[in-house]
Amino acid sequence: MKFTGLHHITRITGDAQLNARYYGDLLGLRLVKKTVNFDQPQAYHLYFGDETGAPGSILTWFEFPQAARGRAGAGAIHTLQLAVADEAALDFWERRLDDTERAPGVLRFADYDGLKLELVVSDLGNAPLRAVHPEIPAEHAISGLHGVRAYASFAGLEDTVLTDLLGFTYEGEGEYLLEGSDRKFRFAYDAPPAWHDDQGAGSVHHIAWASRDEDHLGWQERIRGAGGYVTDVRDRDYFKAIYFPIPTGILFEIATLSPGFAVDEDPEHIGEALRLPAQHEHLRDQLEATLRPVHNPRVLV
Numbered sequence: 001m002k003f004t005g006l007h008h009i010t011r012i013t014g015d016a017q018l019n020a021r022y023y024g025d026l027l028g029l030r031l032v033k034k035t036v037n038f039d040q041p042q043a044y045h046l047y048f049g050d051e052t053g054a055p056g057s058i059l060t061w062f063e064f065p066q067a068a069r070g071r072a073g074a075g076a077i078h079t080l081q082l083a084v085a086d087e088a089a090l091d092f093w094e095r096r097l098d099d100t101e102r103a104p105g106v107l108r109f110a111d112y113d114g115l116k117l118e119l120v121v122s123d124l125g126n127a128p129l130r131a132v133h134p135e136i137p138a139e140h141a142i143s144g145l146h147g148v149r150a151y152a153s154f155a156g157l158e159d160t161v162l163t164d165l166l167g168f169t170y171e172g173e174g175e176y177l178l179e180g181s182d183r184k185f186r187f188a189y190d191a192p193p194a195w196h197d198d199q200g201a202g203s204v205h206h207i208a209w210a211s212r213d214e215d216h217l218g219w220q221e222r223i224r225g226a227g228g229y230v231t232d233v234r235d236r237d238y239f240k241a242i243y244f245p246i247p248t249g250i251l252f253e254i255a256t257l258s259p260g261f262a263v264d265e266d267p268e269h270i271g272e273a274l275r276l277p278a279q280h281e282h283l284r285d286q287l288e289a290t291l292r293p294v295h296n297p298r299v300l301v
């Protein structure tokens with residue numbers, strides 16, 4: 001039993017419309033689902049990814065309007081790495097983005113909420129997962145998620161929860177590789193700063209790994225069998241999920257591959273309408289009156 005790869009990464013933002021413009025227009029990802037937080041339906045939950053919303057391409061956000069900016073500390077992911085094809089792609093993005101820092105194979109910058117991002121010439125051999133944007137040549141487009149870096153108090157020691165329980169390979173000096181059955185993904189620990197983690201806008205809420213549907217309950221049993229706390233199965237409409245914290249403090253999720261983001265929308269028009277979980281459909285009039293409109297960049301171009 002092994003993960004197929006990364007499923008998605010979920011973050012917090014203070015402005016959903018700015019989020020849509022930045023990731024759906026400037027970075028060229030497709031808004032594949034506009035819905036609300038299951039536990040707090042007054043908050044948007046936006047999903048961005050490739051043309052189909054494939055696992056391994058998905059970045060999601062909870063919007064808490066005007067949330068104060070967060071600050072990553074021990075137990076938090078502080079940098080997201082997005083894959084591109086080559087140095088020519090980095091040349092393109094260096095021209096398109098402001099306030100970047102270039103090094104061989106990587107372009108560093110931060111988003112509007114202050115989260116650190118890196119465009120990385122990926123060495124993982126993953127099949128590209130790209131969205132279509134009229135201003136971004138396909139050969140230069142973001143082609144999926146490459147890795148993350150997190151803070152941990154024992155950054156230099158092997159994390160056996162990752163290796164023995166979850167199937168990562170330790171490569172030394174805080175570096176890990178997930179060789180999923182479908183895709184690879186890098187995970188790394190750095191020594192933490194002096195301050196505590198302060199979650200807010202720009203913070204990573206959790207990271208989700210992709211499981212074949214038939215293995216999902218097996219992962220729940222494995223984590224419980226190892227003495228870990230894991231939730232019951234949560235139906236998130238587009239996948240089923242379980243959640244558990246690892247000892248470093250990072251919240252992990254394991255999500256199924258099905259049914260996917262086209263289960264309730266035409267694949268050509270995913271992300272265009274507000275979709276609500278069945279349990280919140282009775283709130284539609286109230287939510288449509290109170291949620292600030294978010295325009296899908298795909299519809300505007």
